Amino acid sequence: MTPVEISVSCKIITPMLASGANQQEFEIRATEIKSALRFWWRAFHPYNGKELFEKESEIFGNTHKKAAFQLFVTQDKIETYDIGEAHGWGEGVQYCLYPINQLAKQKNGRIVEPARIKSEKKGGRSLAKPTKDVAFTIYFIFYKDKNNTIEDFIRVIEDIICALWLLVNLGGIGGRTRRGAGCVEIVKIKPEMDEKMDLDWQLLDNLFNYKKYDSSINFIAAGLEIMRNRWFDPNKTYEIPDYTAFRPGQSQIYVCSDPRTGKGTCAMKAMDSVGLGMKSFRNINPYHVAREMHEAVNGGRMPAFNVLEKAQMGLPIIYNFRDRGGFDKGGPPKKGNQYETKDVRRASPLLISCHCFKGIPYAVLCIFPAPILPKGKKIQLKAKDSRKNFHVDPPSPDQFDYMANLVYEGDERHDPIGSNFNQIIQVC
Numbered sequence: 001m002t003p004v005e006i007s008v009s010c011k012i013i014t015p016m017l018a019s020g021a022n023q024q025e026f027e028i029r030a031t032e033i034k035s036a037l038r039f040w041w042r043a044f045h046p047y048n049g050k051e052l053f054e055k056e057s058e059i060f061g062n063t064h065k066k067a068a069f070q071l072f073v074t075q076d077k078i079e080t081y082d083i084g085e086a087h088g089w090g091e092g093v094q095y096c097l098y099p100i101n102q103l104a105k106q107k108n109g110r111i112v113e114p115a116r117i118k119s120e121k122k123g124g125r126s127l128a129k130p131t132k133d134v135a136f137t138i139y140f141i142f143y144k145d146k147n148n149t150i151e152d153f154i155r156v157i158e159d160i161i162c163a164l165w166l167l168v169n170l171g172g173i174g175g176r177t178r179r180g181a182g183c184v185e186i187v188k189i190k191p192e193m194d195e196k197m198d199l200d201w202q203l204l205d206n207l208f209n210y211k212k213y214d215s216s217i218n219f220i221a222a223g224l225e226i227m228r229n230r231w232f233d234p235n236k237t238y239e240i241p242d243y244t245a246f247r248p249g250q251s252q253i254y255v256c257s258d259p260r261t262g263k264g265t266c267a268m269k270a271m272d273s274v275g276l277g278m279k280s281f282r283n284i285n286p287y288h289v290a291r292e293m294h295e296a297v298n299g300g301r302m303p304a305f306n307v308l309e310k311a312q313m314g315l316p317i318i319y320n321f322r323d324r325g326g327f328d329k330g331g332p333p334k335k336g337n338q339y340e341t342k343d344v345r346r347a348s349p350l351l352i353s354c355h356c357f358k359g360i361p362y363a364v365l366c367i368f369p370a371p372i373l374p375k376g377k378k379i380q381l382k383a384k385d386s387r388k389n390f391h392v393d394p395p396s397p398d399q400f401d402y403m404a405n406l407v408y409e410g411d412e413r414h415d416p417i418g419s420n421f422n423q424i425i426q427v428c
Contacts, residue, residue, distance in 0.1 A: 004142040004157055004193040008164065009134045013267040014183040014354050015081070015093075016128040017100055018174035026080045026126040028136050028173065030073045034060070036173055040166035041159060043245045043368070044227050046238050059156055068156045072139040079129045090263030092275025096179040096352075100125055125175075130268065134187050154199055162230065165207045165223055170253070170353050170364055180271040180352040180363070216357035217255045220364060221427040224253065228428070240397045244347055244368050250397070251369065251428070254407060257362040258422040266356035270363040274352055277417030281406050284328055285414055286310065290319060291327060293339050296390075297383050298324040308379050308392045309402045311372050314348035315379070316341040336384040344379060346372050350403060365407055365417065369397040 020027045038060045047055050053062070061067035081087050089097075128135070140160065144153045167173070172182030189208050193199065205212070206226060213219040228248060232238070238247040246253075262273035284290045289310065292303035298321070310317055318340040320333035351366040372394035373379065382389050395402070408424055410416040418424035 001144045001153075002193075003144075004140075004191070004197070006140040006142075006157075006161075006189065006191045008138040008140070008186055008190075009188040010136055010138065010168075010184040010186055011131045011133060012078070012128055012135045012182075013130050013185050013356070014172070014180055014271050015097060015130070016172070016174045016182040016184075017125055017176050018128070018182065019126060023125050026078060026128050028073055028075050030071045030138075033073060033138060033167075033173060034067075034071050036167050036171060036177075037160065037163045039244075040171060041163040042243075044162075044166060044231055046232055046236075046247075048241060059159060068142065068145070069160060070141040070143075072141075073136055074139070075136045076134060078131065078135050081127045081129060089268075090272035090276070092262060092272035092277075092279065093180075093264070093268065095275040095279040096271060097127070097176060097181060100127065100176055100181075127181075135184075150198070154197065158200055158203060161203065161207065162227060166227065169220060169223060169355070170366055171351060172353060177353075178348050178351045180274060180354045183267055183271075183354050185267075185355065210357065216257050216355070216360065216362040217423070217425050217427060219357060220253075220255050224428045240369055240371070242371055242374075244349060244351075244370055246366070246368055246428075248428075252367045252407075252426055253428040254365045254367075254418070254424055254426050255362055256365060256418055256421040256424045257357075258360050259363075259420055260422060261420045262361075266359075266361050267354040268361075270354040270356070270361035271352075273361075273420040274354065274363050274365070274417055277415070277420045278406070281410075281414045281416065282310075282313070285411075286402070287328075287413060290321075293319055293381070294321045294327045295324075296388055297321055297337055297339065297385070302388070302390055303392075306393055307395055307399065308381070309395060309399075311341075311346070311379060311394045312400050312402045313350065313406075315344045315346040315372065318342070339381045339383055341379055341381060343382075344373070349400075350407070363421075367400070367403050367407065369400050369403075371397055 018028050018032060019025055020029060042056060045052065057065055059068050142157050168184055168186055171177050173184060174182040186208060207223055210219050213222065232248055240247055240250050259269055259273035261276055262269040264272055286309050289305050292305060296302050319338055321337045322329060322331060322333050349368050349370055353364045355362055378391040379394050380389060380391050405411045406416060408416050408418040410419065
């Protein structure tokens with residue numbers, strides 16, 4: 001049977017962090033895209049354990065079995081930011097990308113752009129600039145296994161098409177994608193196959209012909225409805241898994257459209273607006289938790305709280321504090337005056353993807369709760385003075401009030417990210 005080929009031409013719309021062995025040289029790798037497709041396919045499938053591994057291996061392969069498709073990438077000329085150089089980004093984008101390029105410095109509590117770092121050895125990774133035209137093209141080649149039926153073959157192709165939609169519209173490619181980096185826009189998708197093949201051509205049109213929709217909200221909502229109908233039973237209740245994944249009734253997906261704040265245009269403006277909201281909300285918040293920790297490292301009594309709410313954003317978390325009496329004030333923290341969870345890692349359950357729909361910037365915010373740590377495990381908060389170390393519980397998946405406040409509710413001291421947009425709608 002003749003292989004099925006699909007080419008997907010994309011442009012980059014937010015700074016993309018991707019590289020090979022040389023991390024200071026930008027490179028989009030096929031393995032990185034395949035890994036991202038695997039993540040999104042897994043995130044929207046209700047299987048668990050061995051069954052998940054077996055179903056996933058049928059499409060993506062494993063150490064004993066090759067994948068059901070081949071993936072190649074051709075990269076056009078892509079401009080990159082000079083490492084450490086001021087880029088003209090807004091404070092929100094700088095906040096989202098702060099750990100990457102070492103280009104944001106603190107001065108009197110504000111992020112400012114420094115002069116160019118003289119030596120590239122001092123840190124930083126190469127970031128691709130957003131492009132006006134096609135930046136790279138992904139080529140898929142599907143081969144029918146002789147042991148598979150034509151129905152199974154078509155299902156694999158359609159599953160990859162759906163995973164591609166999820167990757168492009170809810171995620172990104174490369175590093176820091178959970179904070180809005182590496183977002184792309186499909187310029188053209190071209191399938192080459194026998195027209196007699198019973199592929200769901202309407203699926204392609206519904207997922208990638210955005211012109212048939214009147215708003216970003218309807219476009220995203222329609223695509224997610226296709227995913228739910230394809231992979232989830234509306235009559236079943238699904239438990240939250242141990243990994244980052246969508247579950248109906250447990251997860252939330254919001255579209256924030258038409259930003260009121262932010263610097264730049266299109267996707268960059270949406271990313272900046274989201275970053276500004278995150279920066280404002282997460283600063284010394286929750287307030288009472290940070291206050292108790294500040295007092296403890298400055299010689300006061302040990303904190304009394306039992307649950308580290310901010311762990312809902314993932315781990316590790318590092319709190320840097322100023323001298324006694326300097327809480328909630330400007331100026332640099334005292335060196336070593338901190339609490340940290342450096343030895344514990346957990347990916348953030350908040351995924352941010354930024355785009356533009358018919359000239360209007362928007363961001364998709366996914367909240368996919370999952371256990372922060374295995375059952376019964378506690379978070380150890382470490383201080384420079386080990387006598388002040390203490391343990392607290394991580395929030396359970398049903399204790400994600402901090403995340404809800406961050407995205408759309410706000411609290412008594414802070415506005416949510418959604419307040420930076422003229423419209424925020426929950427689409428799933």
